[in-house]
Structure formats: C-alpha cells, structure tokens
Amino acid sequence: MTRVVVDAIETQEDKLRFGDPIGCHYHWLEPGAVDSYGDSVRRLAAKVELAVDAFERTSTLSEEVFAGEAADTLRDRAGRRHEESATVRDNLRGLGRAINAYSDVLRRHREGLEQLRDLAVSKGLEVRDNRIWPPVETLPGDATQKQADAWEADWKAYQACFETKIELRDARRAATRELVKALAEHAGVHPDKDRARLVPAGANQVRFGELRREAxxxxxxxxxxxxxxxxxxxxxxxxxxxxxxxxxxxxxxxxxxxxxxxxxxxxxxxxxxxxxxxxxxxxxxxxxxxxxxxxxxxxxxxxxxxxxxxxxxxxxxxxxxxxxxxxxxxxxxxx
Missing domain, CATH: 1.20.58 (Methane Monooxygenase Hydroxylase; Chain G, domain 1)
Known part of the structure; x- marks a missing residue:
C-alpha cells in the first residue's frame, strides 16, 4: 500500500486539518444585512453632525448678540458639547465604514466559497453535504502508473482547494479583527491590552480591562x-x-x-x-x-x-x- 506523499499542512480552522473534508457552505450573516446596518450607523453619524454644527454655532455667539453671565455659561457648555459630539460623530463614521468594509469581506468570502466549490467540481473531486471530500488516502501496491498519476492529481487538486479555503479564512478573520478594533475605538475599551493580567477577587478574578472600564x-x-x-x-x-x-x-x-x-x-x-x-x-x-x-x-x-x-x-x-x-x-x- 502507498501512503499519501503530499505535504501535510497543519493549518486549522475549527479543527480543520489537511486531509479533512473542506466545508464550502456560507453560514455567516448575509452581507446585505450587514451593509444595511453599516449604512444606518453612518446615517446616525450624519444626524450627530447636525448637533456638532448647532453646538459650534452656539459656542461662537458674539457678545453683541448675547452677553452676560448666562451667555458665557451657555457658550462654555456648547464648546464642551461640541468637542464631545464631534468625537461621537467621528467614531460613528469610523464604525460605519468598518461595518461596510466587513460586509464587503463577507460578500467576497461567500463568492470565494462558491468558486471553491466550482473548482472542486471541475477537478473531479467529490462534493457532498456542502463539503469537498479528499481522495482516497492509499493506493494498492499493484496500481498502474495511470492510476497513480490520477491519484496524485486528485490530491494536488485537493491541496489547492485546501489552501484556497485557508486564504479565505485568513481574510475573513483579519476583517473581523478590524471590525472589533473599530468597535473598541467607538466604545473606548481596549481589553486585549490587559488580557494576561488578572486581579484576585475572592473566588473570582477581575481583569484590568474590566476595572478600567468600570472606573x-x-x-x-x-x-x-x-x-x-x-x-x-x-x-x-x-x-x-x-x-x-x-x-x-x-x-x-x-x-x-x-x-x-x-x-x-x-x-x-x-x-x-x-x-x-x-x-x-x-x-x-x-x-x-x-x-x-x-x-x-x-x-x-x-x-x-x-x-x-x-x-x-x-x-x-x-x-x-x-x-x-x-x-x-x-x-x-x-x-
């Protein structure tokens, strides 16, 4: 019996290893729904822009128009609110762009999985239950050269499909990290910086990030x-x-x-x-x-x-x- 002679790739995706069936079914959120949510966040940023303009106009009221202690207090508060609302506006814009970018990545991921399925079919691999199944792992010792060449071609085709799936996975995970980063910027929370540091609290453990967020x-x-x-x-x-x-x-x-x-x-x-x-x-x-x-x-x-x-x-x-x-x-x- 002859064993597989193709390089073993130990890359994992949800316990996926070289030689396992390769999933080609899209099961994430619909890109259109994600894109619609990103648009709604950006529309909210546009509404906040109105508040930014209003606070700016109020903070720049001249003494000729409105003077006195109450006017000074109003202008001072409007100035502070202008800075706060401008920050919220910028964060919402960034978050909306990140969500829209993530929807594009999901759309490309779905198209990539469809193309991966078509590639497997064109190469003669077995596609069943939304999975691309690997070729047989062994050949009999008396296999002909033609059978051995076909068997090796099937494994090379499987390897190409596997590497394509890993590339699709890596691109989607990178986009997910970018979205999480945008969410953290919007919320002002960065728990990853303190992930390894823990503080004892009785039978529980409190993370530095949680303490900082609470403070x-x-x-x-x-x-x-x-x-x-x-x-x-x-x-x-x-x-x-x-x-x-x-x-x-x-x-x-x-x-x-x-x-x-x-x-x-x-x-x-x-x-x-x-x-x-x-x-x-x-x-x-x-x-x-x-x-x-x-x-x-x-x-x-x-x-x-x-x-x-x-x-x-x-x-x-x-x-x-x-x-x-x-x-x-x-x-x-x-x-």
Missing amino acids: AEEALEAVQAGDAAEAARDTVDVLRRREQTALGRLEELVVAEAPSDDIQAQAAKVQALHRELDGAKVEMRDAEAVAQREQAQAYRAARDLADAEAGRPRLVVEPADGQPGRPSDLRDRLG
Whole structure:
C-alpha cells in the first residue's frame, strides 16, 4: 500500500486539518444585512453632525448678540458639547465604514466559497453535504502508473482547494479583527491590552480591562451628574436674579402709586417667580445629592483600579448562601 506523499499542512480552522473534508457552505450573516446596518450607523453619524454644527454655532455667539453671565455659561457648555459630539460623530463614521468594509469581506468570502466549490467540481473531486471530500488516502501496491498519476492529481487538486479555503479564512478573520478594533475605538475599551493580567477577587478574578472600564464609566457618570448639578445651580441663580428684579419693579410701582391692576399683575409675577425658584431649589438639592453620590462611586472605582495596578489585594465580601446581591467592597462595608 502507498501512503499519501503530499505535504501535510497543519493549518486549522475549527479543527480543520489537511486531509479533512473542506466545508464550502456560507453560514455567516448575509452581507446585505450587514451593509444595511453599516449604512444606518453612518446615517446616525450624519444626524450627530447636525448637533456638532448647532453646538459650534452656539459656542461662537458674539457678545453683541448675547452677553452676560448666562451667555458665557451657555457658550462654555456648547464648546464642551461640541468637542464631545464631534468625537461621537467621528467614531460613528469610523464604525460605519468598518461595518461596510466587513460586509464587503463577507460578500467576497461567500463568492470565494462558491468558486471553491466550482473548482472542486471541475477537478473531479467529490462534493457532498456542502463539503469537498479528499481522495482516497492509499493506493494498492499493484496500481498502474495511470492510476497513480490520477491519484496524485486528485490530491494536488485537493491541496489547492485546501489552501484556497485557508486564504479565505485568513481574510475573513483579519476583517473581523478590524471590525472589533473599530468597535473598541467607538466604545473606548481596549481589553486585549490587559488580557494576561488578572486581579484576585475572592473566588473570582477581575481583569484590568474590566476595572478600567468600570472606573471610566463611573467617572463619566460623575461628570454628567456634576454638569446636571451645575446646571441646576445656574437655574437657581437666574431665577433668583429675576425674582429680585421683579421685586424691585414692584417696589417702584408701589412708590409711584401706579394703578392697582399694574401692581397686582406685578405681584402675581413675583409670586410665580418665587414658586418657580422654590421648585428649582428642590431640583438643585436633588441634583447635588446625586452628584455627590456619583462622585463617591467614581472615587471608589478609581481606588480599586489603583490598588489593582499597585498589586494590592482587592478585598470583597461574598453574600451568604441564599442571600441575593453582588459582592461589595469590604472597605466600603467597614467605612
């Protein structure tokens, strides 16, 4: 008996080895559906572009058009929002392009598998159950030269099909990595950089990437809560000034002995402003409480990350059996 004399290629795809049946069936997402999703992401980026323009125009309002403390605050906030929205717009554009590029790769992959199937059929290989089957592995010792040549040609044809399948696989995997990279850029998360470094947490293990993502999320929530509290304080200040102005106007009307209807209308305006101011003060206190809570959580997440990077153990307490809830930081429990 004569064994196969073709080079053994140990390249794998889902346990695929040289000599195994080669799958030629496309079973990934439809390229058209992927392309449509990429288009929708890019349309969303176009909508964000409108917000970018609006924030830019607001941040560049001249003093002649809008002046004063409120105008300065508005321009400052619009400037910050312009930078944030521009970053979101750029990330969405990049993500949309990456998704569209991935759909093109899937389309080429599907066409490549169809061409691979046609190649196998043209070479006389057996194609069954969406697989290209290898030729027989051995030849009898009394095989003729013609049979040996045909057998060797079949194996060379199989090798060509196998190498084509590996090339298709590598191209698809490279495109997948590019898409994942674009997703990571959009989310601001890069867990691969810390894949090998682990931090013990009781019976569990916490990855550095997870700690950094948690710290970033808590920091963002703290910033957003701080902005909300600042906006609430600004609203209270504006209403307080409006109330003082209305009170001054009421005093002027009383001193000037203006008609009673004018005095009553001004008094009603003062009362309405006072009620609005009281409501704004309540909202301000609530916003400040939320901001303090979010700030404390951000400090806690940053402290956990710093401890992990410094190699200090991260102490947690596990809930008792039957007690719902997630592990909490032991230092928080003990103050």
